[in-house]
Amino acid sequence: MIDEDRIGAGALSADGVAADVVLAEVRQLRAGDRPTHGGRLFAYVYDPAVPGLDELAAAAHRESAHVNGLDPTAFPSLLAMENALVAAAGRVLGGGPGTTAPDVVGSVTSGGTESLILAVKAARDAHPEQVAPRIVVPASAHAAFAKAAHYLRVALDVVPVSPDTLRPDPAAMAAAIRPETVLVACSAPSYAHGVVDPVAEIAAAAARAGVRCHVDACFGGWTLPYLRRLGEPVPPFDFAVPGVTSISVDLHKYAYAPKGVSVLLHRDATLRAPQYFAYADWPGYTMINPVIASTRSGGPIAAAYATLRHLGDVGYLALAERTRDAVVGLAAAVRGVDGLRLMAEPESTVVCFTATEGGPDLFVLVDELTARGWYTQPQLSYAGLPASVHLTVTAAVAPRVAEFGPDLADAVAAARAAGPVRLPADLAALAGALTPDALTPELVAGLAAGLGLGAEPVEGSGPDGGSTAAPLPERMALVNTLLDAAPPALRERLLVEFVGLLQRPAW
Ligand SMILES: Cc1ncc(COP(=O)(O)O)c(C=O)c1O
Numbered sequence: 001m002i003d004e005d006r007i008g009a010g011a012l013s014a015d016g017v018a019a020d021v022v023l024a025e026v027r028q029l030r031a032g033d034r035p036t037h038g039g040r041l042f043a044y045v046y047d048p049a050v051p052g053l054d055e056l057a058a059a060a061h062r063e064s065a066h067v068n069g070l071d072p073t074a075f076p077s078l079l080a081m082e083n084a085l086v087a088a089a090g091r092v093l094g095g096g097p098g099t100t101a102p103d104v105v106g107s108v109t110s111g112g113t114e115s116l117i118l119a120v121k122a123a124r125d126a127h128p129e130q131v132a133p134r135i136v137v138p139a140s141a142h143a144a145f146a147k148a149a150h151y152l153r154v155a156l157d158v159v160p161v162s163p164d165t166l167r168p169d170p171a172a173m174a175a176a177i178r179p180e181t182v183l184v185a186c187s188a189p190s191y192a193h194g195v196v197d198p199v200a201e202i203a204a205a206a207a208r209a210g211v212r213c214h215v216d217a218c219f220g221g222w223t224l225p226y227l228r229r230l231g232e233p234v235p236p237f238d239f240a241v242p243g244v245t246s247i248s249v250d251l252h253k254y255a256y257a258p259k260g261v262s263v264l265l266h267r268d269a270t271l272r273a274p275q276y277f278a279y280a281d282w283p284g285y286t287m288i289n290p291v292i293a294s295t296r297s298g299g300p301i302a303a304a305y306a307t308l309r310h311l312g313d314v315g316y317l318a319l320a321e322r323t324r325d326a327v328v329g330l331a332a333a334v335r336g337v338d339g340l341r342l343m344a345e346p347e348s349t350v351v352c353f354t355a356t357e358g359g360p361d362l363f364v365l366v367d368e369l370t371a372r373g374w375y376t377q378p379q380l381s382y383a384g385l386p387a388s389v390h391l392t393v394t395a396a397v398a399p400r401v402a403e404f405g406p407d408l409a410d411a412v413a414a415a416r417a418a419g420p421v422r423l424p425a426d427l428a429a430l431a432g433a434l435t436p437d438a439l440t441p442e443l444v445a446g447l448a449a450g451l452g453l454g455a456e457p458v459e460g461s462g463p464d465g466g467s468t469a470a471p472l473p474e475r476m477a478l479v480n481t482l483l484d485a486a487p488p489a490l491r492e493r494l495l496v497e498f499v500g501l502l503q504r505p506a507w
Pocket of ligand 1: 111142189219262
């Protein structure tokens with residue numbers, strides 16, 4: 001029976017909890033996370049290891065957290081910071097006064113995915129006459145394009161990438177453009193392998209067809225220009241390339257701002273116009289939204305502004321140099337281990353490797369690295385490309401590189417000794433035969449339990465000693481092997497169900 005006077009549950013405490021106790025709870029919960037700092041986590045986080053930067057960003061965030069980007073006339077501070085971020089991104093990416101793209105404009109979004117969705121929306125809505133619009137992307141393009149296509153009901157034409165270069169053939173990209181195509185996209189670089197697409201050729205083909213060309217520089221847009229200044233052979237990919245109509249760059253990646261900030265740039269305001277949503281046909285305020293969110297916190301924008309102002313051009317150049325040195329060191333470590341090979345020679349800030357014939361089981365290797373405190377990202381095999389291990393390298397990794405090589409060699413030896421994961425016969429048969437539609441919640445719950453993916457919450461792991469997170473197995477090789485054996489549609493369904501099991505109210 002619920003006590004009506006004490007109805008708290010989960011985050012809602014019954015009587016209010018003292019601030020220091022609440023903070024202690026947050027810190028206790030955070031203790032179970034992967035380490036965001038220290039250069040041992042090679043995905044999800046971007047750490048420059050600059051003393052005081054976190055504190056500065058947090059202070060700036062606090063100043064503007066309650067400011068609302070809904071109305072730029074009410075909060076001119078936010079408009080000013082947003083315009084300053086757009087100018088900075090435009091300048092870094094070859095636009096602005098004195099360049100061949102003097103009229104670049106942009107918007108600050110919440111992240112790369114939102115920037116890409118809006119690039120697709122702008123392209124789609126520039127062509128209301130197209131009843132069945134399409135976009136062309138390389139197979140290596142970020143999954144957010146597929147999400148954009150799905151949300152916006154735009155068809156996705158996927159051009160394969162070469163297993164050798166991991167890039168699309170520009171001629172194949174050109175050939176994929178149809179009368180209904182509203183956008184051609186490419187990456188600088190791709191997330192999975194860190195290679196830069198042939199932007200100049202692709203943009204030229206798009207321009208010939210009269211179609212927009214978006215360069216997804218969400219990941220690399222803030223490092224490639226600095227790597228070029230350091231003498232690296234970075235191919236043209238920005239607004240200096242004719243035919244490039246829009247570019248996205250995430251400030252919460254290599255601009256090292258706290259999460260929640262990306263910039264979507266267009267070559268001119270006409271190209272940007274169809275990105276906006278306006279609505280006056282209701283009794284409330286007229287809604288004019290350049291981005292998907294309407295109410296927007298000023299916190300992330302102020303934090304990004306403070307980060308850019310503080311680090312400055314010279315700071316980013318130094319961070320790019322440190323990152324480049326780390327990439328060189330990690331790639332050398334991979335080359336030095338028998339049984340591994342680089343998927344591509346690093347040309348940005350990704351080191352990606354796979355196993356050679358007779359090499360270790362990659363998923364076991366990932367577990368062995370985890371056991372040694374190195375958190376890497378396994379990537380499943382896909383369309384003729386082998387499974388691989390992805391390392392997003394940031395400046396914080398540089399002081400760790402010397403430790404990585406011996407641990408990698410050690411982990412490979414352990415993975416070889418353990419041998420490859422063998423899927424139990426019933427699971428292997430299931431992965432091969434199951435269709436996504438045949439997956440019932442009961443079947444998934446059974447599978448999850450069999451794989452050690454907790455269906456039961458951990459007692460005492462939540463605030464107030466309640467239950468919260470479901471446990472994950474320490475070793476993920478079995479799960480990854482099962483997913484690797486499944487076709488993409490089944491991977492999606494399985495993971496949707498698994499994540500659904502994790503996301504449930506912490507009563
Ligand atoms: C190339 C690229 N594009 C888009 C995205 C999506 O960015 P976000 O996770 O900020 O939505 C990423 C994220 O890693 C990326 O690497």
